[in-house]
Amino acid sequence: MPRPDVPDLVERARRGEARAVARLISLVENGMDGAGDAATADLRAVAAALAPHTGRAHVVGLTGPPGVGKSTSTSVLVGALRARGRRVGVLAVDPSSPFSGGALLGDRVRMGEHATDEGVFIRSMATRGHLGGLAWATPQALRVLDAAGCDVVLVETVGVGQSEVEVVALADTTVVLLAPGMGDGVQAAKAGILEIADVFVVNKADRDGAAQTVRDLRHMMSLDGDERGWERPVVPTVAARAEGVEELVAALDAHRDWMDAGGERRRRRLARARSEIQAITLERVRARIGDVSGADGLATLAERVVDGELDPYGAADELAGTVVAPQH
């Protein structure tokens, strides 16, 4: 396969060409999979070419327990944003599924009404059997959509659990969806999901108990409002009938404006950049450790630990002497 012309792809992506966007995300994914030196070089070329064109998009993460209506909510949100003339990117992330293709297909079908809209980019990502791979690829995929001129990028997590919280950490604004009668309060509190929310949605608001769930949440939010400087809104919706979606868009915009006014968006982005740079650096050290051989190589040190000559901390001291730069 010929090496891709990355600057040309980025140029075409910036003009909104869907195929160039898709190709760039694939390059990013392949580079993350450790598919060889060429793939890594492509990934680096993509990251470098994107850098000057990123930082505009409002990244919105949507999360919540299974069955709460995340997919439907994402879809109606796309419609409402398009109606305002905004370009929208959607990343549907499934940390629990190793099947990228399946998720992609399901997503295309589900997002059928937006599939032919040139102002919408939809991409599904899965772990592809490479644990942790998703955490690496998602921020780069976000950058591609950002550079492609998306005003808003929605990151929807399909799976559940810890990885969900990690993925949401990529967003400027995190929306937590709940529904009445799911025992949400306890479950959500347990998963630490209330803590990460900037905006709450109580979906299926036409069901019994919805008003109570909304009242409970609003009461909880009013208690911690001053601490954050942002009283987190609770938006009742019926996504299946597109009810409450205008209010949700307004809440997202309000949060973005609040973040920009006080410098909070920049603070969040700096924190994200720090973790990303650190993770890449550590990955590089891991590779260096694999390269060291001889008496201070990992294999020899492991033998000495197994033979009881050295403890793992002493072994790490010796290894660090080779791979870690001395402190000035």
Place this chain on the structure above:
Amino acid sequence: MPRPDVPDLVERARRGEARAVARLISLVENGMDGAGDAATADLRAVAAALAPHTGRAHVVGLTGPPGVGKSTSTSVLVGALRARGRRVGVLAVDPSSPFSGGALLGDRVRMGEHATDEGVFIRSMATRGHLGGLAWATPQALRVLDAAGCDVVLVETVGVGQSEVEVVALADTTVVLLAPGMGDGVQAAKAGILEIADVFVVNKADRDGAAQTVRDLRHMMSLDGDERGWERPVVPTVAARAEGVEELVAALDAHRDWMDAGGERRRRRLARARSEIQAITLERVRARIGDVSGADGLATLAERVVDGELDPYGAADELAGTVVAPQH
């Protein structure tokens, strides 16, 4: 609190003093929690003092879906090993619970019959709110029990999921427990749990369908026997009535002897030592990254990434120049 006399504690632990064993494990846990420089120094002192006295114990991991009878099986296994005059350590590990104390209490009650036996050490460990902390503390706790003269250390995982697989990676011999009528085949295959087993137990073997489950597993195992050089045995048990436990002990001994004969135990321990040394070294690099400041410090590089002057990979290049030793 005065600094502990680590060599004295290790000496007393080697003589089988339960309080010294418990204190050493606590020192290890505190050091892992990042409870300050003194705690880290204690951890290092403990690891160094233990090194010459480790490597004897046969480490057996027990895992399987909730409700399969892991706790009961562990308890009767302790009884059978004690009847043979062996010293036994038990680490009950719950990756999903942040509550160390609760698990401890439950365990003490459950293991009541062994609680006063001087040849048995029982310890419960939980994450104590520190994600990943358990993965760090467990191998050190194993070393304490090993040095204390345990012939066998049983590591029982209470939680479920990925962390279970990681914890089991600490064992010389991994026992996977299944029970009839739990839809185990599919579930276990999905979780990759069949792959990690060295010995299978079909517990509750007096229930309907047990014979079929045993036959199915034996057939599967006969298919891949040659590949590993070890045909993985399937042992039916009724742990609640201590049935099949002698056969299980025999299977564990046979696996240990097979590993020792062909060098497999050493290979597994070398692999474990390698990951442990690598993890400690990376943690050290992480700390170094936190110390670097100025133009090539993480904070400044993050600003340049957010401002689009640099991509995260270019930033990692600059950071690596400071924290990673140049390659010779």
